[in-house]
Amino acid sequence: MRADAKKNYERLLATAREAVAEHGADASLRDIARRANVGLGTLYRHFPTREALLEALLRVNLDELTRQAEQLETSDTPDVALTSWFRAGLAFTRTYGGIVSLMAAALEDPDSALHKSCTNVRSAGARLLQRAQAKGLARVDIDGTDLFALMGALAWLGDQSAFARRVDHLSEVIANAFLIDPSGPVRGRR
Amino acid sequence: MRADAKKNYERLLATAREAVAEHGADASLRDIARRANVGLGTLYRHFPTREALLEALLRVNLDELTRQAEQLETSDTPDVALTSWFRAGLAFTRTYGGIVSLMAAALEDPDSALHKSCTNVRSAGARLLQRAQAKGLARVDIDGTDLFALMGALAWLGDQSAFARRVDHLSEVIANAFLIDPSGPVRGRR
DNA sequence: CGCCATACCGGAGCGGGGCTCCATTTATAC
DNA sequence: GTATAAATGGAGCCCCGCTCCGGTATGGCG
Numbered sequence: 001m002r003a004d005a006k007k008n009y010e011r012l013l014a015t016a017r018e019a020v021a022e023h024g025a026d027a028s029l030r031d032i033a034r035r036a037n038v039g040l041g042t043l044y045r046h047f048p049t050r051e052a053l054l055e056a057l058l059r060v061n062l063d064e065l066t067r068q069a070e071q072l073e074t075s076d077t078p079d080v081a082l083t084s085w086f087r088a089g090l091a092f093t094r095t096y097g098g099i100v101s102l103m104a105a106a107l108e109d110p111d112s113a114l115h116k117s118c119t120n121v122r123s124a125g126a127r128l129l130q131r132a133q134a135k136g137l138a139r140v141d142i143d144g145t146d147l148f149a150l151m152g153a154l155a156w157l158g159d160q161s162a163f164a165r166r167v168d169h170l171s172e173v174i175a176n177a178f179l180i181d182p183s184g185p186v187r188g189r190r
Numbered sequence: 191m192r193a194d195a196k197k198n199y200e201r202l203l204a205t206a207r208e209a210v211a212e213h214g215a216d217a218s219l220r221d222i223a224r225r226a227n228v229g230l231g232t233l234y235r236h237f238p239t240r241e242a243l244l245e246a247l248l249r250v251n252l253d254e255l256t257r258q259a260e261q262l263e264t265s266d267t268p269d270v271a272l273t274s275w276f277r278a279g280l281a282f283t284r285t286y287g288g289i290v291s292l293m294a295a296a297l298e299d300p301d302s303a304l305h306k307s308c309t310n311v312r313s314a315g316a317r318l319l320q321r322a323q324a325k326g327l328a329r330v331d332i333d334g335t336d337l338f339a340l341m342g343a344l345a346w347l348g349d350q351s352a353f354a355r356r357v358d359h360l361s362e363v364i365a366n367a368f369l370i371d372p373s374g375p376v377r378g379r380r
Numbered sequence: 381c382g383c384c385a386t387a388c389c390g391g392a393g394c395g396g397g398g399c400t401c402c403a404t405t406t407a408t409a410c
Numbered sequence: 411g412t413a414t415a416a417a418t419g420g421a422g423c424c425c426c427g428c429t430c431c432g433g434t435a436t437g438g439c440g
Contacts, residue, residue: 001387002387002435002436002437003437004387004388004389004435004436005387005388005389008388008389028425028427029426029427029428030425030427031425031426033390038389038390039389039390039391040390040391040427040428041388041389041391041428041429041430041431042388042389042390044427044428045389050427101350104350104352104353105351107352108352141359141363142363145352145356146359146360146363149347149350149352149353149356150360152346152347152350152353153344153346153347154343156342156343156346157339157342157343160291160294160295160339160342161298162294162295162297162298162335162339163335163339163342166335169331169336170336170339170340170343173331173336173340173368176367177363177364177366177367178363191416192407192416192417193407193408194406194407194416194417194418195407195416198417198418218396218397219397219398220396220397220398221396228418228419229418229419229420230398230400230419230420231399231401231402231417231418231420232417234399235417235418240398
């Protein structure tokens, strides 16, 4: 890669980070190019699709999330491991607004730049789930995609200002839904 | 209202119904006007905002949903009443794609044309929930807004093609999360 | 050092969207 | 039949995503 190209690439990425943090996943690409002092054509050459740009932005975080799951796979309390990973995933979705629908779409589109990262996350979560299921600590009628879906649903709630502050509470509720507490869950605590 | 105005109003509504059914809540207003053989200005006079148009489209369904809840309030099995209303609400969100984020936003915006219908639905659901809670059949750390949020989250899942076919299953899972079965729930049935 | 192939750049241009505004047309009351 | 207020419709403005290509700068080579 030529020196000027690399410079522009990194400029774009930095600017995109700001813009997406500010306006969510559907930030204006034209605006990003403008703010990076770069032509629109340049942006599109480096990132042919919006997914490609977001992939570059999210790759680090998504890989980190997968790594975390792998690390938690050795835990001897698979239920705790599962819920804490679930929380971590949810926390990640808070870094940028509106990314979760892109990710959901990417799951089904093998050509999306986000496809691989997303399926990686899904499988990582699936393995954590399976370990919990094997010890009778989680419902067995749930699979990795269901787990991803529930995380996505909660992430969507986090994007809606009417519901955002209830996400923590609702994620507990939903976690209780797929976990099985052998000592009998204490429900309706309030 | 002048006769021609009324004619156009109804044409627009009919066309909008088709277009929104086809392209979801963010269907092109320009396109709706075109397909209704009506100027864009005419559309905007009758429906000054997109919310206003959707309000006209959804009013019937939303009122029906509220009515159903009121009817179920006399049920002597409040848990069954709650879940069947929850399902009905979910079924409603399937009539048009992408309406749920509009509704979530309307909940917090008193100026939205959809505000009243949405808060009505929320309160109707809240009453059903309270009855179930009073008989110890539902978690008490949940309120009407939480219920609305969970319905919205499932509706969002229904809009994502990767998750749509799991909605029925996941709605059972989530229903189990806020219901309390006194005989002890049979979890992980599969 | 200077030259040239080529990788790279930028933005004009296209189609489409939301929304406004007002000259023109039309319905209706008299 | 006419006056008048109501209603119309589309041109116009700005934003968007995306493509395409004439111009420009870089880096290797003589």
